[in-house]
Amino acid sequence: MVISHFQQFLGEATVRDPGAVHELLGPESLYGLYISWCLLHRITPVPAPDFRAGMRRCGIDIHHSGLAMTGPAAADYILASHPDFS
Template sequence: MMTSHFQQFLREATIRDPGAAGDLLGPDSFYGLYISWCLLHGITPVPDTDFRAGMRRCGIDIHHSGLAMTGPAAADYIVASHPDVS
């Protein structure tokens, strides 16, 4: 079975954190992380509505995912979101 780029994104840029209190990635930061991941991989990001549909197909509720950011896309997203950090 072919792996979708959404599945690859989830594998490379997110990590499950069952011990965390609350939701770690909200819808806006989830999409922002996805955009950073796409830019690092030379992939054109899909619009937000398509991203949300893709996450649903992967079994992810972007409002209550239990996922945290990880990897190079996380660093890119954080720097892009908070330029005063760099």
């Protein structure tokens, strides 16, 4: 079975956090994390509507994902989102 780059992104850059009190990754931050992951892998990110469709195919509700970020893409996304941390 071929793994889509969306599945690879989810496996490398996210973790399930069922005990989270609040939503950790909403639509905007999930897409931002995806863009960071793509840049690190030298993959051209797909437009937001295609990303949302890809997440649906992977069984992810982007509004209630239950996902937290992890790995190098998480660090890149945080630093890119908050340049004062650099």
